[in-house]
Amino acid sequence: MKATVFIGGGRITSALAAGLRLSGDKRAIVVYDRNPEKLRAMRRESRIEIARDLASTLFVANMLMIAVRPASVAEVLRETASCGVPMPSLCVSLAAGVPLRKLRRLASSAHWVRAMPSPVCRVGRGLTALSFDPRVTKGERRRVGEFFARVGTVLELPERQFDAFTAAYSSSHGYHAVATLAKAAQAVGLDRATSLIAAAHALSDGILYWRESGNTLSAMLHEAATPGGIAAATMSAMDASGYARVVKNGIQAGVKQARLNARG
Numbered sequence: 598m599k600a601t602v603f604i605g606g607g608r609i610t611s612a613l614a615a616g617l618r619l620s621g622d623k624r625a626i627v628v629y630d631r632n633p634e635k636l637r638a639m640r641r642e643s644r645i646e647i648a649r650d651l652a653s654t655l656f657v658a659n660m661l662m663i664a665v666r667p668a669s670v671a672e673v674l675r676e677t678a679s680c681g682v683p684m685p686s687l688c689v690s691l692a693a694g695v696p697l698r699k700l701r702r703l704a705s706s707a708h709w710v711r712a713m714p715s716p717v718c719r720v721g722r723g724l725t726a727l728s729f730d731p732r733v734t735k736g737e738r739r740r741v742g743e744f745f746a747r748v749g750t751v752l753e754l755p756e757r758q759f760d761a762f763t764a765a766y767s768s769s770h771g772y773h774a775v776a777t778l779a780k781a782a783q784a785v786g787l788d789r790a791t792s793l794i795a796a797a798h799a800l801s802d803g804i805l806y807w808r809e810s811g812n813t814l815s816a817m818l819h820e821a822a823t824p825g826g827i828a829a830a831t832m833s834a835m836d837a838s839g840y841a842r843v844v845k846n847g848i849q850a851g852v853k854q855a856r857l858n859a860r861g
């Protein structure tokens with residue numbers, strides 16, 4: 598039996614496994630992790646197989662996913678190198694910020710792909726960016742693309758843009774914006790439950806409408822903010838208070854963290 602093997606059975610592996618099952622994918626998924634309780638929970642939820650040890654796991658892998666935190670990537674790849682079983686040819690790293698050159702250095706026989714999915718893949722509506730090492734074959738590219746396409750849209754990016762994409766593309770931005778907007782609405786008198794409903798609809802309805810309409814963002818802004826009205830006043834006060842600067846600082850901090858991950 599050949600399988601997709603994950604090393605690391607945390608948040609993103611759990612979301613991917615659930616999304617794959619939701620898509621009807623019944624193929625074997627084997628997960629290796631040092632926390633048996635996480636693996637048992639994932640087996641109940643997504644019918645994954647629990648890896649007994651690293652060597653037997655590598656033996657069945659036709660695609661190896663590295664899904665540990667960036668600081669653990671080197672340690673995990675050293676463990677795989679020392680267990681006496683050759684690395685599978687096709688290896689995919691989900692580790693934010695860890696560049697292909699470092700992955701190549703740690704496991705030189707593998708054909709490396711960087712992938713950046715999000716937990717939204719759990720419901721089949723994710724987006725995954727992919728960046729390929731030149732050694733990855735056409736057939737391997739197709740396999741990786743098809744794998745992530747089962748849980749959402751797939752986007753190929755040159756590696757030089759990968760960290761910027763990673764900083765910009767996080768479902769946490771949506772939750773953060775909802776929480777911040779709802780808190781501000783509460784501060785001016787709206788009850789907590791209605792604040793959350795209003796903030797969630799403001800963000801998700803607006804974006805859904807924009808995407809479905811195919812209009813430009815400036816056309817959408819023009820329609821939603823009547824000159825002299827409340828939305829226009831709110832937006833202009835946000836801008837004057839440094840909204841763009843705050844978001845830019847956040848994204849720059851994300852890219853800086855990605856560079857630190859690359860070194861670690």
Ligand SMILES: NC(=O)c1ccc[n+]([C@@H]2O[C@H](COP(=O)([O-])OP(=O)(O)OC[C@H]3O[C@@H](n4cnc5c(N)ncnc54)[C@H](OP(=O)(O)O)[C@@H]3O)[C@@H](O)[C@H]2O)c1
Nearest residue numbers: 605606607608609630631664665666667669691692693714
């Ligand atoms: N979460 C996301 O939204 C997301 C999205 C895209 C990409 N990623 C990337 O995916 C990777 C995993 O993120 P995550 O959020 O899923 O992290 P996580 O929840 O911490 O999962 C990582 C898992 O790997 C285990 N692990 C670490 N070293 C190990 C080892 N040597 N042997 C066996 N198991 C080991 C960890 O165990 P311990 O807890 O005991 O350390 C943990 O269960 C990261 O590199 C991240 O950048 C995450």
